[in-house]
Amino acid sequence: MDTTSVIGDLLGGNIVLLLLAGFIILCIVLGVRIVPQSEKHVVERFGRLRAVLGPGINLIVPFLDRVAHRISILERQLPTASQDAITSDNVLVQVDTSVFYRITEPEKTVYRIRDVDGAIATTVAGIVRAEIGKMELDEVQSNRSNLISTIKASVEDAVDDWGIEVTRAEILDVNLDQQTRDAMLQQLNAERARRAQVTEAEGRKRAVELAADAQLYAAEQEAKARRITAEAEAFATEVVARAIADHGIEAAQYQVALKQVEALTAVGQGAGKQTIVVPAHALEAFGDAFNMLKGRG
Incomplete structure (x- = not known):
């Protein structure tokens, strides 16, 4: 070979x-x-x-x-989008939103939608305008968490056929035009002034109530003192009456003499009253009173 x-x-x-x-x-x-x-x-x-x-x-x-x-099945974030919306009380607001999502069924995403990000952004804008149009401005500001939940649920329903899961939707900010801001600031200042006036009026009312309570308390105490004095005088009168009933005229004379001595002592203790001019018959009466007191002692 x-x-x-x-x-x-x-x-x-x-x-x-x-x-x-x-x-x-x-x-x-x-x-x-x-x-x-x-x-x-x-x-x-x-x-x-x-x-x-x-x-x-x-x-x-x-x-x-x-x-x-x-x-890619990683979670994605749409770029922050701003859209104008009008509330039910005709206030123009600018809402900044952001949406997070991930693809769960790629075959639906590939064959049913061309631009996923653009479609979701358009859907979110329409839902935000519709939901804010149902609310007043105060509700948009105070119930933001409820608004976010509603928007997220609505977006999930809208993109369900695209094989997409919306994991989170956020309202980053709600901006107002300058004219509306100025009007809200004036309203806020007016509300603060009103509250200050109410607080001052309540303070004056409370002061008047306290003063009235003080006067009522003083009157009650004065009435109580008068009642005690009256009771004491009534008791003293009862004692004197009982003594007169038991001892006769001597007890009455003794009480009269005692009152005369007390009156003379009070006059002598007064300011600028060290020299006292007393009629002769009065002196005799005082002498008799002192003799009776001395005899009683």
């Missing part, structure tokens, strides 16, 4: 083996797909949906199947 022909046969056989090995390697490369944890791959066969590959090692049919879309 010719050496040249043998070498040619060997080379031809090696080439076939090399081609076969290359083909097998190519099939493995094309048929094995490793999907990262943060992604899902949409596989098509002849332009139609074949499968959705999850994270890990996946096998597809080489040359027939191809990965048409690589979809």
Whole structure:
């Protein structure tokens, strides 16, 4: 056998083996797909949906199947959007919103909507205008958490067919035009002035009530003192009457003499009254009174 022909046969056989090995390697490369944890791959066969590959090692049919879309399933944030809205009391407000979402069913997102971010932003703008149009300005400011919950639920219903889950919706700010701000500031100042006047009036009212209570207390105490004095005088009169009934005229004379001495003592103790001029018959009466008191003692 010719050496040249043998070498040619060997080379031809090696080439076939090399081609076969290359083909097998190519099939493995094309048929094995490793999907990262943060992604899902949409596989098509002849332009139609074949499968959705999850994270890990996946096998597809080489040359027939191809990965048409690589979809990230990480949570995304839409850029902050501002839209004008009019409240039910005809106040123009500018609302800044932000929405967070993630793709849960890539096949729906790929084949049912072209621009996901734009579609969600438009949906959010329409829902925000509709919901704020049902509320007054004070409600928008005070019930922001309820408004956010309503917007989130409405957006979830709207994007359900797109294979999207809305994880969070936020109203970052509610801005007013300058004219409305000035009007609200005037209203706030007027309310503060009104509250100050009410507080001052309540203070004056309380002062009057306290003064009236003090006067009433003083009157009650004075009446109580008078009652005690009257009771004491009544008791003294009763004692005197009982003494007169028991001892006769001497007891009455004794009481009269006692009162005369007390009156003379009070007159002598008065300021500027050290010199006292008393009629003679009065002196005799006082003498008799002193004698009676001395005798009683």
